[in-house]
Amino acid sequence: MSQDQTTQPATQCVRPQPLPESTTRPLVPPLEWSVVFEFNDLDHVDAVYAGQMTGYVYARDGHPNATRLANQIARMELAEAGLVTASGMGAEAALFLGMLQQGDHVALAQGLYGRTQVLIAKELSRFGVSFTLFDSNQVESLKSCLTDQTKMVFVETITNPLARVPNLARIAEVCQSKAISFGVDNTFAPLISRPLQSGADFVTHSGTKMICGHSDATMGSLLGRKADIERIRPIASSFGLSANPFECALTLRGMATLPLRMKSASENALHVSEFLEMQSRVIKVHYPGLKSHEDHNLAMNQFQGGFGTIATIDLGSRQSANDFIRRLNGRVPFAPSLGDVATILSHPVSTSHRGLSEPERQALGITPGLVRLSFGIEDPADLIKDFSYALKE
Ligand SMILES: Cc1ncc(COP(=O)(O)O)c(C=O)c1O
Incomplete structure (x- = not known):
């Protein structure tokens, strides 16, 4: 008699049975909504934490649906790596919290999405981050607002609502000459614009918008160099910005079209x-x-x-x-x-x-x-x- 046949119904109900072996795979990426992942033993857990073996541990830190979506968006943006978040604001928060510290200054394009400005002007200012608004259609306006403390310049590919288009390559040149990080919110222009190719260091998206495309998932993403994204990833987890599996799966489905x-x-x-x-x-x-x-x-x-x-x-x-x-x-x-x-x-x-x-x-x-x-x-x-x-x- 197998051990399972001797267990009581209450125990049987909480112990899922392993699936029979299958030689086929699902065509559609499955929704994997487990909050936590199971280890074989203590050596296994040590190896995963040490990075010697791959494996997910806890969904806030990472899960398969997040990885799939982040990789897909990173590929579209020609980025080395990506991170998905619970909303577009989550992606911006991850970027700013990951890259800025007390005493830093940010140059923000005038007329950004209102909450983006609020995030810096009302929230991060409480932690000692200052900002200046500049006209993203006038590179001179950017140059005149930079200080020795400026660590980031942030613009949108197409401004809201007047649909102005900043010259990304010229802004990138200014940022590169002063070793300032350049972030671009590309929410309005996925596929038609690839800001990293124009010299930006980071791209953010409200995936809630065109990428998902059906107004039924709230989602964000942050793309950039692998080293930067890996540095920001644990910070995004500490602030609880992570995206959930269901929204990731919906957004991935939307992205196909x-x-x-x-x-x-x-x-x-x-x-x-x-x-x-x-x-x-x-x-x-x-x-x-x-x-x-x-x-x-x-x-x-x-x-x-x-x-x-x-x-x-x-x-x-x-x-x-x-x-x-x-x-x-x-x-x-x-x-x-x-x-x-x-x-x-x-x-x-x-x-x-x-x-x-x-x-x-x-x-x-x-x-x-x-x-x-x-x-x-x-x-x-x-x-x-x-x-x-x-x-x-
Ligand atoms: C240009 C832009 N960026 C960022 C956001 C924030 O995205 P979310 O609502 O997914 O947090 C929005 C939301 O409308 C937006 O329009």
Whole structure:
């Protein structure tokens, strides 16, 4: 009689049976949601902790679904290594907490995603990290804010909501000449931009957006050199920033169609922006694919395969923006995020840039008439029909 047959039901229920041997493998990477991993004996545990044998120990420090996703995003960004986190903010927090210390100074691009600025200005400042905002479209503005204490420069590939495009190679040159780390939030431009190739040291993503692509997982990633990522990894674990297996699996599944979604949504963004530019009620369309955009020529050189999925229109006033949103009546939903398969819209003054003061918003050109469109993969004819109706005199 095997030992198992002699155990009581309560014991049998908690001891999973080993699977019968299989000579085939699952086509889809399995969801492995175990919090902890099992060792053979004490020698095994010593060998894993010493790095002589590979193996996961505890999910906050690492698990197979995180490794799979991090490797996939690292490959896309041409990075040596990657780390996935519980959100895009988690990736930025991991970067700043890992690379900065008391007394350091950070140069932050004006108009970054609101929470990014809050993270440095309100949170890390409590721990003695100072910052200066600079205009990421003026390299001179960057040079003039650097100090001997500057340890990091941080920008977005496409700014929010005016879709300006900083010259990454020129910023990288300045950073390299002064041995300052250069981080780029590439959330708006996966695949069309590879900031590490332009000389950045780190890339972050809100994987919640285009990479997952379905608004059903909250996820972040940090990419860079192997030595840097390995240094940051335990810090991210200590601060509890790790991503969970389920969200990693969902994001990996979403990522399979990222190239198709990026292509289709970028084409929609361009096509519909050209239409919107002709509408009398639209004062301006901010989209780097338009010839009228300040950074169109730079975007043509810096991006490959499209100009991104985000366009912002200026309707002149809060009232006009509100009328536009109401007339769309949920066909293009007002949902303050981006990167979904469906086109969604956001009102930066009320949502992403709500935390800034009115003078700060004015200085950035973020006015109440702006509506940000995150393009999805619908048929563009239907989008044009909906927007035509919403803009009718
Ligand atoms: C450009 C950008 N970076 C970072 C973030 C933060 O990402 P998450 O919401 O996944 O924390 C966002 C969120 O909207 C964003 O738009």
